[in-house]
Amino acid sequence: MIDTWLPVGVVLSSFLPGLFIFFLAESRIRLRTALNLIGALAKLALIGVMLWGVLNDHEYVFRHTVLPGLDLVLKADALALLFVTLSAVLWLFTTLYAIGYLEGAPHRSRFFGFFSLCVTATVGVAMAGNLFTFFVFYELLTLATYPLVVHRGTEQAMRAGHVYLGYTLGGGALLLVGTVWLYGLAGQADFVHGGSLAALPPETAGQLQVVFLLLIAGVGVKAALVPLHGWLPLAMVAPAPVSALLHAVAVVKAGAFGIVRIVYEVYGVEFAQSLDLLTPLAIAAAVTIIWGSLRALFQDDLKKRLAYSTVSQVSYIALGVALFGPLGTIGGLVHLVHQGIMKITLFFCAGNYAETLGIHKISEMDGAGRRMPWTSLAFTLGAFGMIGVPPLAGFVSKWYLGLGALEAGMPWVLAVLAASSLLNAAYFLPVLHRIWFRPAPSAWPAEHIPQRGRWETAPLLLLPPLATAAAILLVGLFAASAFSPLDWAKLIADREYLQWTP
Amino acid sequence: MTDFLDPLPWLIMLPLAWGTLAFVLGPGRGGRLAIAAIALQGLLVLQLAGQLLAGGARVHAVGGWGAPLGIDLLADGLAAVMLLLAQAVALPLAIYARGYFAAQPKGRELFWPMTGYLLAALNALFLSADLFNIYVTLELLGLAAVGLVAIAGGQAPVTAALRYLLATLLGSGAWLLGVALIYGSYGSVSLAILAPLVGADAPLAATLAAALMLAGLLLKTALFPFHFWLPPAHGGAPAPVSALLSALVIKATFYLVLRLWLELFAPLTTVAAAQLLGILGAAAILWGSALALAQTRLKMLVAYSTVAQVGYLFLLFPLATLVPPDAAESAVQGGVMQAVAHGLAKAAMFAAAGSMIVATGRDDIGRLGGVGAHLPLTLFSFGLAGVTLMGLPPSGGFSAKWLLLRAALETGQWWWVAVMIAGGLLTAAYVFKVLRRAFLPVASGDRVTRVPRTLEFSAFALALAAILLGLFGAPLLALLAVGGAA
Known part of the structure; x- marks a missing residue:
C-alpha cells in the first residue's frame, strides 16, 4: 500500500x-x-x-x-x-x-x-x-x-519566452x-x-x-x-537559478531523458537497432555536439557561451543512447548526471559573477579569480570537467562513450568526441586564462556585493557552487564505488540488455 | 419509487418556479433562492445519474399520460451528461453573478428570472422525447437567451441581441418546417415512434426535413459560417450571461444535432455530409482562432474562442460516420467530452475575464498589466481554462482531443489530426497573448481594484472542474454509455 x-x-x-x-x-x-x-x-x-x-x-x-x-x-x-x-x-x-x-x-x-x-x-x-x-x-x-x-x-x-513557447508547444504537439x-x-x-x-x-x-x-x-x-x-540560447535571459535548473536538471534533461525512455523502454534498444533507427540518431547527436561547440566559441556573453555548451553536452547523452551496446548506454546515462552537476556549477558561478561584480561578458572577466577565488575555483573545476580532464566527472562519461563507440563498431564517434573535447578546451581555456592570469581592471562593471571579511560574496550564493564543484571531483574520483552515478548506470545497463552478449 | 419523487419533471419545474418567483420578488432579487435551487437541481441530476447507471435509460410519462397523447420525458446517458454539465456550470455562475451584479449593477433587474427560464428550457430540451416539444424548448431557450443579451441595455448589446434574435428565430423556423414535413410523411413527432419508421429508403420529404432541421441547428450553434451573430452577442453581454451562453446554450443545439445524427436520422447520414460538417468544423477552428488572436478586447477574444471551440465538436461527425464501431465510439466520446470540457472552461474563462474587466475598469487586452499581481487567482483560473482549451494534459480538453485524435488515426483521416494540432497551437497563441499582458506590471495611470472573493473563487471552481475532468473522465464516459447513446 x-x-x-x-x-x-x-x-x-x-x-x-x-x-x-x-x-x-x-x-x-x-x-x-x-x-x-x-x-x-x-x-x-x-x-x-x-x-x-x-x-x-x-x-x-x-x-x-x-x-x-x-x-x-x-x-x-x-x-x-x-x-x-x-x-x-x-x-x-x-x-x-x-x-x-x-x-x-x-x-x-x-x-x-x-x-x-x-x-x-x-x-x-x-x-x-x-x-x-x-x-x-x-x-x-x-x-x-x-x-x-x-x-x-x-x-x-x-x-525569449515567446520563442520558448513556440518551440516547446510545437514539440509537444509532435x-x-x-x-x-x-x-x-x-x-x-x-x-x-x-x-x-x-x-x-x-x-x-x-x-x-x-x-x-x-x-x-x-x-x-x-x-x-x-x-x-534555437530557444535555448535565448532562454538564458532568465535569472541565474532558473538557467541553472533549466540547463542542468529540468528542461533539457527532460528531453534527453525522453530519448532514453523511448529508445530503451518503448522500442527497446535491440528492436530500434533492427529498425535502423540508432545510426541516424547517433549522427544527429554528433552534429549537435560539434555545432553547439562551434557556436559556443564565438559568444562573448558568458551565459550564452554556457548555453551553447549545453546544446553540445546534452547530446552526449543521446549519443550514448544511440551507441548499441552496454558501454555506450553507461556512458550516456552517467553523463545525464555528470553534465547536470557540472553545468549547474558553471551557471551558479556565472550568476555569482553577475550578481557580485556585474560581470556578464567574458571580456570583462580579467582578474576575477583574485577577487572571487572560491567561485573561480568552482568554475574552473566545472570547465575542466566539461573538457574531460581526469579524474573529474566529464572524463568518466567520455571514457565510457569512447569504449561504447568501439564496441558498437562506430569508430568515427571517437573522432567526434576528440574534436568536441578540443573545442571544449578552446572555448573554456581562454576564459580560465582571463580569470587567473590577466590583471584585474581598476573597477568592476557594477560591484553589487562588497567583500566582507573572508566572504567574497553572499554565503548562500557561494556555498551551493562549492558543494556541486566538490561533487564533480567526488563522482569522478569514486566512480567505481557503490552508489556512485556510474555504479547505478551500470545497474540500469545490466537490466536493459536482454539478449545481448558481448 | 413514487412518481412524485422522480427527478425528471422537477428538473424542469424547479427552475420555472424559481424564475417566476424571482420575477415576483422584484428587480435584482432572488439570487440566493436561485443558488439554493440550482444546488438542489444538481443533487437531482446526481440522483438521476445514479438511477441510470443502475437501471439503464428510462422514460417518464408526465402526469401519467404517455405518448402519443401526453408528454414523455426521456433520460439516457447523453441527456444525463448534458444535464450534469448544465447544473455544474450554472451553480458557480449563479454565485459569481451575485457578486458581479453587486459590483456592476447594469442588467441585474431581469437576470434571475431570465436565467431561471433559460435553465428550465435547457433541462426540458435535454429530456424531450418528441420533435415538437423540442421546438417549444428551442423557442423558449432562444427567447430567454436573447433577453439575457439585451438586459444590460445600451446601443451595442441591443443591436447584438436583435441580430441574435433573427438568427435564433430563423433557426427555430427551419426546425419547425422540418418537423411539419416529418409529421406529414410519418404521422408522428415522437422520437420513439419515428425511429423504426425512418430507413435508408425514406422519402425525399424526410431527407429534406433532416437537412432543414440540421441547418436550423447549425445556425443556432454558430458553426462556421453561421457564427456571425455569436461574437457581438457573447462579447457584449454581462460576463455571467456570456458565460451561460457560451458554455450551455450553444451546447444544447449541438446536443440535438448529435442525437438526431446518431439516432433518428442515422440511416440517412452519408460520408459526404459528415465530411462537410467536419470541414465546417475545421474552418471554424482555424478561422475562429485566427480572429481570436486578432482581437484587442478581452471578451471578444473569448467569444471568438468559442467560435473556434465549437468547431472541435463537429469533428466527431466524420470520425463517427460509417467507420468501425471502435473508432465511432471513441469519436462520440471525444465530442461529448469536448462539449463538457469547453462548457466548464469557457464559463471559467468568461467569469475570469469579467473579473479582470471589473478590476481594471475596461475591456482592453493591452491594459491588463497588474492583473497578475492583484488578481492572481483569477489569472490562474484564466490560465487553467486556457490549458483545457489548448488541449494540454491533464484536462477535459485533453481527454477530448485524445479521443478524437485516436479516432482520426484509427480511421486513417490524418487531415483532422493536422487541424486539431494547428488549432491547439493557435489557441495557445491567443491564451498566452492575454497571460503575458497580465503578468506585466500595472501601466502608469491605470488602476487595478480588488474584486469580491466570490468572483475569484467561483471562476476558479469552474476552471478546476475542467482540469479534474481530465483526471476523472472515466465515470462520465460510463454514464454516457447508458442507453447506447454512444
Missing part, C-alpha cells in the same frame, strides 16, 4: 508547497523558505527509501485510469531514480542559491511557486511509467517554466501525435526493459519508423538537438 503512494509522495512533496507558496504574501520570507526546504528534504527522504528498495529489485508503481485504455502511471525503477535523485539533490542546492540570489527582488512568491511546479514536472517526467504519463508531465514542464523564463518581464525576456499513433498501433504499454514493440507484425515497421521520428523530434526540442535548439 505504502509502496503505491511513494512515487506520488515524491511528486506531491514539491507540488503542495508550490501551491501554498503562490498564495503567500511577499513578506513571508521565513515561511516560504521553510516550505521550500521541507519539501526538498521530504523529497530526498522518500527517494532514499525508494533507492534502497530498487537496489533490492523492488518497483514502486502507482496507477490511475484516466480514460478507458489510458492510465496515468508513476513508476520508480532504476532509470527513474537516476534522474529523480539528480533532480531532487540539485533542486535543494538551487533553492538555497535562489533564496540568496533573489533576496529583495519582487514577485518572489510567484517565482518560487513556479519553481516548485517546475521540479514537480521534472520528477514526474522521471517517474512516468508510460508514454502518456511522460507527455502529461512534459507539457506541464513547458507551462511551469514559461513564467520563470519571462520572470524579469523585460522586452528581451518576453521575446510528441502527442506520435503517442496517439503508437497507442493506436500497439495499445497501451508501460515502459519496460527491452521495449514492448518487438512483437508487432513486420508490416508496421514503416509506421514505427515514422512514429520514432515524431517522438524523437518531440523530445528533441527540449533536448535542444540541432536544428531544434
Whole structure:
C-alpha cells in the first residue's frame, strides 16, 4: 500500500508547497523558505527509501485510469531514480542559491511557486511509467517554466519566452501525435526493459519508423538537438537559478531523458537497432555536439557561451543512447548526471559573477579569480570537467562513450568526441586564462556585493557552487564505488540488455 | 419509487418556479433562492445519474399520460451528461453573478428570472422525447437567451441581441418546417415512434426535413459560417450571461444535432455530409482562432474562442460516420467530452475575464498589466481554462482531443489530426497573448481594484472542474454509455 503512494509522495512533496507558496504574501520570507526546504528534504527522504528498495529489485508503481485504455502511471525503477535523485539533490542546492540570489527582488512568491511546479514536472517526467504519463508531465514542464523564463518581464525576456513557447508547444504537439499513433498501433504499454514493440507484425515497421521520428523530434526540442535548439540560447535571459535548473536538471534533461525512455523502454534498444533507427540518431547527436561547440566559441556573453555548451553536452547523452551496446548506454546515462552537476556549477558561478561584480561578458572577466577565488575555483573545476580532464566527472562519461563507440563498431564517434573535447578546451581555456592570469581592471562593471571579511560574496550564493564543484571531483574520483552515478548506470545497463552478449 | 419523487419533471419545474418567483420578488432579487435551487437541481441530476447507471435509460410519462397523447420525458446517458454539465456550470455562475451584479449593477433587474427560464428550457430540451416539444424548448431557450443579451441595455448589446434574435428565430423556423414535413410523411413527432419508421429508403420529404432541421441547428450553434451573430452577442453581454451562453446554450443545439445524427436520422447520414460538417468544423477552428488572436478586447477574444471551440465538436461527425464501431465510439466520446470540457472552461474563462474587466475598469487586452499581481487567482483560473482549451494534459480538453485524435488515426483521416494540432497551437497563441499582458506590471495611470472573493473563487471552481475532468473522465464516459447513446 505504502509502496503505491511513494512515487506520488515524491511528486506531491514539491507540488503542495508550490501551491501554498503562490498564495503567500511577499513578506513571508521565513515561511516560504521553510516550505521550500521541507519539501526538498521530504523529497530526498522518500527517494532514499525508494533507492534502497530498487537496489533490492523492488518497483514502486502507482496507477490511475484516466480514460478507458489510458492510465496515468508513476513508476520508480532504476532509470527513474537516476534522474529523480539528480533532480531532487540539485533542486535543494538551487533553492538555497535562489533564496540568496533573489533576496529583495519582487514577485518572489510567484517565482518560487513556479519553481516548485517546475521540479514537480521534472520528477514526474522521471517517474512516468508510460508514454502518456511522460507527455502529461512534459507539457506541464513547458507551462511551469514559461513564467520563470519571462520572470524579469523585460522586452528581451518576453521575446525569449515567446520563442520558448513556440518551440516547446510545437514539440509537444509532435510528441502527442506520435503517442496517439503508437497507442493506436500497439495499445497501451508501460515502459519496460527491452521495449514492448518487438512483437508487432513486420508490416508496421514503416509506421514505427515514422512514429520514432515524431517522438524523437518531440523530445528533441527540449533536448535542444540541432536544428531544434534555437530557444535555448535565448532562454538564458532568465535569472541565474532558473538557467541553472533549466540547463542542468529540468528542461533539457527532460528531453534527453525522453530519448532514453523511448529508445530503451518503448522500442527497446535491440528492436530500434533492427529498425535502423540508432545510426541516424547517433549522427544527429554528433552534429549537435560539434555545432553547439562551434557556436559556443564565438559568444562573448558568458551565459550564452554556457548555453551553447549545453546544446553540445546534452547530446552526449543521446549519443550514448544511440551507441548499441552496454558501454555506450553507461556512458550516456552517467553523463545525464555528470553534465547536470557540472553545468549547474558553471551557471551558479556565472550568476555569482553577475550578481557580485556585474560581470556578464567574458571580456570583462580579467582578474576575477583574485577577487572571487572560491567561485573561480568552482568554475574552473566545472570547465575542466566539461573538457574531460581526469579524474573529474566529464572524463568518466567520455571514457565510457569512447569504449561504447568501439564496441558498437562506430569508430568515427571517437573522432567526434576528440574534436568536441578540443573545442571544449578552446572555448573554456581562454576564459580560465582571463580569470587567473590577466590583471584585474581598476573597477568592476557594477560591484553589487562588497567583500566582507573572508566572504567574497553572499554565503548562500557561494556555498551551493562549492558543494556541486566538490561533487564533480567526488563522482569522478569514486566512480567505481557503490552508489556512485556510474555504479547505478551500470545497474540500469545490466537490466536493459536482454539478449545481448558481448 | 413514487412518481412524485422522480427527478425528471422537477428538473424542469424547479427552475420555472424559481424564475417566476424571482420575477415576483422584484428587480435584482432572488439570487440566493436561485443558488439554493440550482444546488438542489444538481443533487437531482446526481440522483438521476445514479438511477441510470443502475437501471439503464428510462422514460417518464408526465402526469401519467404517455405518448402519443401526453408528454414523455426521456433520460439516457447523453441527456444525463448534458444535464450534469448544465447544473455544474450554472451553480458557480449563479454565485459569481451575485457578486458581479453587486459590483456592476447594469442588467441585474431581469437576470434571475431570465436565467431561471433559460435553465428550465435547457433541462426540458435535454429530456424531450418528441420533435415538437423540442421546438417549444428551442423557442423558449432562444427567447430567454436573447433577453439575457439585451438586459444590460445600451446601443451595442441591443443591436447584438436583435441580430441574435433573427438568427435564433430563423433557426427555430427551419426546425419547425422540418418537423411539419416529418409529421406529414410519418404521422408522428415522437422520437420513439419515428425511429423504426425512418430507413435508408425514406422519402425525399424526410431527407429534406433532416437537412432543414440540421441547418436550423447549425445556425443556432454558430458553426462556421453561421457564427456571425455569436461574437457581438457573447462579447457584449454581462460576463455571467456570456458565460451561460457560451458554455450551455450553444451546447444544447449541438446536443440535438448529435442525437438526431446518431439516432433518428442515422440511416440517412452519408460520408459526404459528415465530411462537410467536419470541414465546417475545421474552418471554424482555424478561422475562429485566427480572429481570436486578432482581437484587442478581452471578451471578444473569448467569444471568438468559442467560435473556434465549437468547431472541435463537429469533428466527431466524420470520425463517427460509417467507420468501425471502435473508432465511432471513441469519436462520440471525444465530442461529448469536448462539449463538457469547453462548457466548464469557457464559463471559467468568461467569469475570469469579467473579473479582470471589473478590476481594471475596461475591456482592453493591452491594459491588463497588474492583473497578475492583484488578481492572481483569477489569472490562474484564466490560465487553467486556457490549458483545457489548448488541449494540454491533464484536462477535459485533453481527454477530448485524445479521443478524437485516436479516432482520426484509427480511421486513417490524418487531415483532422493536422487541424486539431494547428488549432491547439493557435489557441495557445491567443491564451498566452492575454497571460503575458497580465503578468506585466500595472501601466502608469491605470488602476487595478480588488474584486469580491466570490468572483475569484467561483471562476476558479469552474476552471478546476475542467482540469479534474481530465483526471476523472472515466465515470462520465460510463454514464454516457447508458442507453447506447454512444
